[in-house]
Amino acid sequence: MSDHSHSAHPPKLEYQPALPIPNGKLCLWLFLSTEIMFFAGLIGAYIVLRFGAPAWPSTHDVHLVELMGAINTAVLIGSSITVVLALEAAKQNNASLAKSWIVLTLVLGSVFLGVKAFEYRAKFSHGIYPGLPHSGIYESANVNYAAAVRLRVAELKNPLAAQEKRTEEEDAKIQVLDSIAAELDVAEKTLRDNPESPEGRVLLLRLADRIYPRASVHALQDGNMHDEREHLKIEDDQDPLEEEIEKAASAGTPLLTLASAETSHADAGHLIGLNDQYPWLKLPIMIPGGNTWASTYFLVTGFHAIHVIVGLIAFGLLCTQTLNAAYSGVIENVGLYWHFVDLVWIFLFPLLYLF
Amino acid sequence: MANLSHDPAHQSFDAADPHSAEHGHGGSTRTYVMVALALVFLTACSYWTYTPFWPFGDNLAIKRTWMMAVSCTKAMLVILFFMHLKWEANWKWVLTVPASMMSLLLVLALVPDVGRRMRGASRERMTHAAELSAPAAAGKSGTALHPAEHPAGEKH
Numbered sequence: 001m002s003d004h005s006h007s008a009h010p011p012k013l014e015y016q017p018a019l020p021i022p023n024g025k026l027c028l029w030l031f032l033s034t035e036i037m038f039f040a041g042l043i044g045a046y047i048v049l050r051f052g053a054p055a056w057p058s059t060h061d062v063h064l065v066e067l068m069g070a071i072n073t074a075v076l077i078g079s080s081i082t083v084v085l086a087l088e089a090a091k092q093n094n095a096s097l098a099k100s101w102i103v104l105t106l107v108l109g110s111v112f113l114g115v116k117a118f119e120y121r122a123k124f125s126h127g128i129y130p131g132l133p134h135s136g137i138y139e140s141a142n143v144n145y146a147a148a149v150r151l152r153v154a155e156l157k158n159p160l161a162a163q164e165k166r167t168e169e170e171d172a173k174i175q176v177l178d179s180i181a182a183e184l185d186v187a188e189k190t191l192r193d194n195p196e197s198p199e200g201r202v203l204l205l206r207l208a209d210r211i212y213p214r215a216s217v218h219a220l221q222d223g224n225m226h227d228e229r230e231h232l233k234i235e236d237d238q239d240p241l242e243e244e245i246e247k248a249a250s251a252g253t254p255l256l257t258l259a260s261a262e263t264s265h266a267d268a269g270h271l272i273g274l275n276d277q278y279p280w281l282k283l284p285i286m287i288p289g290g291n292t293w294a295s296t297y298f299l300v301t302g303f304h305a306i307h308v309i310v311g312l313i314a315f316g317l318l319c320t321q322t323l324n325a326a327y328s329g330v331i332e333n334v335g336l337y338w339h340f341v342d343l344v345w346i347f348l349f350p351l352l353y354l355f
Numbered sequence: 356m357a358n359l360s361h362d363p364a365h366q367s368f369d370a371a372d373p374h375s376a377e378h379g380h381g382g383s384t385r386t387y388v389m390v391a392l393a394l395v396f397l398t399a400c401s402y403w404t405y406t407p408f409w410p411f412g413d414n415l416a417i418k419r420t421w422m423m424a425v426s427c428t429k430a431m432l433v434i435l436f437f438m439h440l441k442w443e444a445n446w447k448w449v450l451t452v453p454a455s456m457m458s459l460l461l462v463l464a465l466v467p468d469v470g471r472r473m474r475g476a477s478r479e480r481m482t483h484a485a486e487l488s489a490p491a492a493a494g495k496s497g498t499a500l501h502p503a504e505h506p507a508g509e510k511h
Contacts, residue, residue, distance in 0.1 A: 019446040033454035040458030047462065048470035070402045074395050080437050081391035088384055332439075339437045346429045350401050350422040 028333045032340050039344050042303060046296040046351065055139075055288030059353055060215035062293060063122045069353035072115045073345060079108035080342045083335040090328040098323035098331065105338070106315045109308055116305055123294075126212070126275065127285050130298040136282065137290040141204040146188055148284040149207070153177050153184070156281070176278055183207050205286075212285035213271035300348060307341045381439050390436045397429045 019026055050056055059066060086101035123129070127136030138145040157177045160170050187207055191200030209217060275281050287293070314334045321327055403409055404418040411417045435441040440451075 019449075020444055021446065029450045033450045036451075036454040037458050037461065041461055044458070044462030044465055045469075048465040052470040052472050052474075054473050054476075066402065066405050070398055073398045077391060077394045077398065080394075080433065081387055084387045084437055085384060088381075088387075336438055339433055342437075343430055343433050346433065347426050349398070350426055354401060354405055354422055355419055 022329060024329060024333055025336075028336055032336065035340060039303075042300050043344075043347060043351065046300055049292055049296055050355075053289050053292055057214070057287050057290050057293050058216040061287055062128055062290065062297075063126055064119070064353055065122075066353045068115055068119060069349050072112055073349045075108050075112045075115070076342045076345050079105045079112070080339055082108065083331070083338050086323070087328060087331045087335055090323045090331050091325060093325040095322050095324045095327075098327075099319060102315055102318050102323065102331070106312060106319065109312045109315065109338075113305060113308055113312070116301065116308075125279075127282060128287075128290070128294055130294045135291070135294065136284045137294060138208075138284055138286045139288055139291060141201065141208040141286045143188070143191065145208065145284060145286055146184060146191075146204055149180070149211070150184055152281075152283050153181050157181075173278075173280070176274075176281070180207070180274070180283070183210075208286035210274050211281075211283045212273045212275055212287070214287065215271060218271060297352060301352070304341070304344055304348060307344070311338045311341055381442055382436060387436065390432050394429055394432055397425050397432075401425045 021029075082101045082105040086098045086105065089095075089098035089101060124134075127134070129135040129137075138148060157174060160166065160174050160177075163170065166174070183203070184207060187200055187203035190197075190203055194200065275283055275285065311334070314337070318327075318331065318334060321330075323331060401422050404422060409418070440447050
């Protein structure tokens with residue numbers, strides 16, 4: 001055996017790749033397969049939490065604008081086609097055209113992020129955050145909510161009341177705070193004196209509705225909304241008490257006005273409450289299911305936005321290179337990643353905005 | 356041991372290699388533009404459910420089925436044409452099918468404990484989670500929790 005190995009030449013080995021694609025592309029696809037599972041976990045969590053929740057806010061309750069989501073979808077689809085065209089141009093060794101398409105992709109991706117930031121701002125300006133300490137969301141108008149409102153009113157009023165000389169504006173602020181405190185007093189007293197009666201809860205709900213009116217409670221007249229009252233789905237127990245309370249609360253809303261063109265476009269079609277009328281108030285708000293919604297919404301869209309940012313960095317790096325045929329493999333890999341980001345948004349858009 | 360970086364078989368996949376045209380696959384620019392237009396049209400189809408022109412009223416089941424069907428169609432268009440899987444060899448199944456199955460299983464695994472957590476719960480459990488419901492106090496069926504289990508109220 002040893003003689004044979006000395007006398008004969010070793011066999012010439014030929015490399016056979018396991019898959020008929022370049023290593024870079026294979027790695028990218030392996031990465032994408034892990035990404036599929038990553039986003040499936042996030043989207044799956046959103047789906048099961050949402051459809052298993054006793055209450056879930058409507059899109060207009062949480063200042064989501066469907067049209068902006070649709071526009072963002074179109075922008076992302078536009079950026080996908082520009083990547084494909086960049087790849088085609090690079091394959092034909094047309095570096096300048098390829099770079100132009102990549103720059104356009106970069107611009108469209110930035111537009112997507114800009115619209116997303118605009119949408120986030122609409123949530124933050126209404127106290128909708130994914131968690132403490134900024135989140136002002138309470139799940140129901142109960143005694144805990146009343147205590148939080150009282151605490152905030154005291155926080156605002158005490159420094160003003162301590163001043164010896166006050167401006168007219170400060171006096172007006174105190175008046176607003178006093179009116180809220182008075183309404184709160186009546187509600188809490190009613191609740192304490194007659195805890196079995198729904199009257200106290202109606203008063204608290206009415207106050208919560210004045211602070212932050214929800215579109216799902218007030219049936220908007222424009223008629224182009226989904227069924228907003230999708231909550232408390234219980235089959236065997238049709239206790240009408242909750243609906244009566246909500247109807248009573250919505251009937252007496254003093255500030256039921258549609259947002260006008262003066263407000264930001266991100267708020268179009270939403271109702272104006274005390275927090276909108278007096279932005280300095282920043283009172284706690286009541287949105288049934290709002291905390292879970294905020295957690296899942298910001299988690300899913302936040303991770304998607306991080307992926308968009310990574311893609312934009314990759315496109316930014318590509319812009320510094322000469323995108324000839326030698327770079328078509330890199331463009332293809334970055335493009336695959338970008339199409340996956342587009343793919344995720346294709347499912348997020350209907351789930352978050354239209355369902 | 357074969358040198359991977361200089362192996363002729365490996366190099367044949369290099370995009371700069373003129374032979375890569377044999378492995379080059381994909382549609383024409385016209386195909387891609389048509390797919391992009393179809394995607395925008397399908398996005399409008401999803402948005403259609405939100406407009407007053409939607410003919411099936413407020414039936415959420417129809418709306419959601421329609422939107423998911425549209426989304427799946429869009430996803431297939433992106434995967435097949437933009438990600439070139441239409442023209443790839445059979446390796447595509449090796450990487451995509453197991454990942455998709457794992458994703459599906461992951462979601463399904465969440466359904467019993469999380470997705471159906473409120474099924475069968477009393478109305479009190481759903482609306483006053485921090486309070487002791489009357490059926491629970493009376494020892495009847497119902498899953499309302501004792502106040503001590505949720506002393507901090509409902510926030511978070």
